[in-house]
Amino acid sequence: MVEKFDAAAFAAAMAEKKTLVVDFYADWCGPCRMLSPVMEALSEEMSGKATFVKINVDDNPDLAREYSIMSIPCVMVFKDGGLAGKNIGFAPKDAMKEFVEKII
Numbered sequence: 001m002v003e004k005f006d007a008a009a010f011a012a013a014m015a016e017k018k019t020l021v022v023d024f025y026a027d028w029c030g031p032c033r034m035l036s037p038v039m040e041a042l043s044e045e046m047s048g049k050a051t052f053v054k055i056n057v058d059d060n061p062d063l064a065r066e067y068s069i070m071s072i073p074c075v076m077v078f079k080d081g082g083l084a085g086k087n088i089g090f091a092p093k094d095a096m097k098e099f100v101e102k103i104i
Contacts, residue, residue, distance in 0.1 A: 004056070014081055019077070022053050027056065035090050042100065046100065046104075057072060087099050
């Protein structure tokens with residue numbers, strides 16, 4: 001299951017150096033809504049390998065600014081406390097899975 005995170009939850013997970021797959025999105029974004037079921041499916045398939053989360057850029061503008069998010073959806077993979085990969089825009093399940101697996 002993809003958990004909704006705010007800035008505090010994100011900071012806590014980063015401090016623990018968890019492997020995170022973060023979907024930066026907005027409720028009004030059509031491609032974000034298309035990506036949501038892809039991320040849900042991957043979170044189930046890859047359970048135990050990474051924590052899948054989503055962060056609303058409208059509710060967390062400081063995080064969006066910190067990571068220079070100009071286009072959404074933007075999926076970022078964080079590993080060992082740092083940014084390890086970034087994918088901008090919608091991607092079908094197979095492509096998104098390949099992107100995440102290469103990193104984690």
